[in-house]
Amino acid sequence: MFCIFESGEKELIQLKNVEKIYQTENGSVHALNDVSLEINEGEIFGIIGYSGAGKSTLIRLINLLEKPTSGTISIGDRQLTDLSDRQLREERRTIGMIFQHFNLLWSRTVAENIAFPLELTKIKKKQKEKRIADLIRMVGLEGKESAYPSQLSGGQKQRVGIARALANNPRVLLCDEATSALDPKTTDSILSLLLEINKSLGLTIVLITHEMSVIQKICSKVAVLDKGKIVEEGAVNDVFAHPKQPITQEFVGAHAANKVKHSGDTLAISDWTRVRIRSVDARLIQRHLSSLFGREHLLVRVLETYAVQDGSAEETIVAIQGPAEEIDSALSGVKSDGLETEVIHAYV
Template sequence: MISIKDLSKVFHTKDQDVRAVDKMDLSIEKGEIFGVIGYSGAGKSTFIRLLNRLEEPSDGNVTIDNQDVTKLNKNKLRLARQEMGMIFQHFNLLWSRTVFDNIAFPLEIAGMKKEDRKNRVNELIDLVGLSGRGGSYPSQLSGGQKQRVGIARALANNPKVLLCDEATSALDPETTDSILDLLVDINNKLGLTIVLITHEMHVIRKICHRVAVMEQGQVVESGDVLDVFLYPKQQVTKRFVDQVMGDPDRKHSLELINETYKTGEIIKLHFVGESTNQALISELSRKFDVDINILHGKITQTQKGAYGTLFVQFNGDKGEIDRAIAYIKTTSVQLEVSPNV
């Protein structure tokens, strides 16, 4: 759907040249929610603006649905942009226009007839959950409602691609989740390809199918969200994963476990995907004569499945504990055995 080859953007300043995007290669599949994450200055916002040429690339190509966007003239680019909706961090609404008129604006520009425009806007108002608010002005809306207007406006021309530039970073956590749920719903109903820029790993975890991690203008790591969470390679990726899976009390908890539980075997179980649905602890209790004490754990859900860890203590005859451990190894659950967790 989207192919990015050797894409670069250099900003020329009085003091120096700044390479915001540096020879970037990326492929985004049709119908997926693709996340791009990076800290401030990583180049992610410049990257997303290169996709619809709000920024002109210094080098490289962007191909969307078999059309090289970087080679289009102004008239063809204007038509191509109608197939690329964009959602902004600070909404970018027209404050003198109502909700209805904000959503209708791109349809006016496209020359849609008034009656068709009215039907399309009302359809979009219902889609984004703003029924009854068509006559309201942006100043009368909450942050989440403003962003819903922005989403509806971005969808007005039935785009093939939806670009989201930090679409939830100005919102509180609860509102963020409601907007993310809406994007997933839109993705499922319309089959839209969504490219989402963020600095929050919670956003990636909750809705994205794949993710690219940017640092200093380059993609330093990419892949399925679940794989990146489970096996982060770069230090910057590990920091992002820790945003979601980090447990500030974990070190203290595990120290307490080691001090408190001097007998038996301490085992770390690692659940991935379907294995999180296994009633493993119940099975072990039925099959083996061991006492199982659950000590510490955390499970997190992604679009590609759940993953998490669970620390347990096995007490009983050593031979029976060994048989229980051997049984776990036959399942899809990974484990580590250690007297000191």
């Protein structure tokens, strides 16, 4: 019901039975174990996992910086595992990447950083200057062309990273914890920019994170990686509503708990029932919130409201306090109007 991708989706990236074993002095490390994934063109695909799960390894395989020990990886109709080193280098130009710590060249200005990938191509000087100006405008860094990275905020540095990654018009943008070094507000502005780029350029984005909130804000699909294996996968809304594996439940639960923390609520969380209400119609949620606020025996607080999947639905997390029967009756009223509700945490 909330899925924004219709049939006719075209598959772009495919991993089939991929294994990655690193050989080290202390023995071998089995970083990825029988990983199979399909990512469609134009999709924002999230991969979530704890530290050491194999996320960076996975993204470096898509980026052709690592070769799988076994299994196959293809982008479009090209099987990467079959390409020569020279072909791989060419193919890599169609893939952009951004990083947690930006990886900018500190002795170069913003414009010179963005120019860097263009220097490896045969583009003419005039065209190059125009391309740089376009990219600077696209990421909202007008006026900062001559600044050095040390003179920029974290969010601005990541904007340079994004512009540089897009310089050669890639088909795919890989993001490895691209917002992990940023505060929540800056994270949101970078995620919005990624969403905008995805929409305007039709760029396929693969995003790696350990934060469920990042996944929820912009991804349409998610895969959960645990100790080198994909343990759960699906549309973000489905996985959020019905997380099956304990690790997924942990991610979803931690996400909900964070929301309460961020709301500045000083009351004990256990005294409140937290409920997620979702609808494609934001006004319908508002109407039901007003009626919840109006109920005599209930205390209601809105913890957070946000659009999921680029506006295809809206979600509100509310905390409700009061007699259990009152809460049940209030929620059945909401449900009977076709809104989806989910109790995230019930006070017992």
